[in-house]
Amino acid sequence: MTTVRLPELPFPLEPAGPEGGWAYGEGVLTGTAGAEQDRFVPPGGGLEPATDAPRLLGPAPEGDFQLIARVRVGFAAPFDAGVLYLHVGEREWAKLCLELSPEHPTICTVVTRGHSDDVNSAVVEGDSHWLRLSRIGSSFAFHASPDGEHWTFVRLFTLGTDEARAAARIGFLAQSPTGDGCTVTFDRIAFRPIGLGDLRDGS
Numbered sequence: 001m002t003t004v005r006l007p008e009l010p011f012p013l014e015p016a017g018p019e020g021g022w023a024y025g026e027g028v029l030t031g032t033a034g035a036e037q038d039r040f041v042p043p044g045g046g047l048e049p050a051t052d053a054p055r056l057l058g059p060a061p062e063g064d065f066q067l068i069a070r071v072r073v074g075f076a077a078p079f080d081a082g083v084l085y086l087h088v089g090e091r092e093w094a095k096l097c098l099e100l101s102p103e104h105p106t107i108c109t110v111v112t113r114g115h116s117d118d119v120n121s122a123v124v125e126g127d128s129h130w131l132r133l134s135r136i137g138s139s140f141a142f143h144a145s146p147d148g149e150h151w152t153f154v155r156l157f158t159l160g161t162d163e164a165r166a167a168a169r170i171g172f173l174a175q176s177p178t179g180d181g182c183t184v185t186f187d188r189i190a191f192r193p194i195g196l197g198d199l200r201d202g203s
Contacts, residue, residue: 011058020054038177057171064195069186072128077179078102085173088160
């Protein structure tokens with residue numbers, strides 16, 4: 001595995017899943033999903049996902065944090081997405097997505113506890129949006145923003161055991177479940193070693 005170090009993050013990143021061609025330069029991280037690549041365990045199926053998607057992950061430091069990025073997706077097929085990703089176990093992970101779902105760019109979330117759920121939050125304009133993944137105590141929160149200033153609450157959840165949460169890995173994912181591939185860029189990346197106060201006040 002090739003370790004990737006971003007100056008914005010206090011921890012190294014390593015690729016997981018299929019080859020994603022991850023590259024970083026001038027503040028922009030780029031990754032590409034191949035044809036029909038996704039990370040999703042269908043609620044009505046077995047415990048194994050039918051496929052996988054390129055991820056770039058690192059160990060989250062202890063305590064509360066916020067991982068922030070502006071995501072831009074080269075939408076070409078339904079469910080192409082750029083994702084902030086949380087991993088606490090082989091069958092316990094979560095995604096905050098900017099996704100073409102299926103005709104309009106949409107903020108979507110998936111939380112997997114053995115099987116995945118699938119939730120559409122809000123339709124958004126254009127091919128880019130800001131995403132934020134936070135840990136607050138034993139919980140995790142997802143937020144989205146059109147400008148990186150005013151944030152809309154999307155989801156609050158917990159996942160895994162205390163031990164698993166302490167060893168959480170966080171980072172980035174690209175997917176193209178129904179298409180021939182999708183390139184995603186992440187910029188304005190930031191890591192804040194603090195939690196959130198009011199989840200719904202826009203801050």
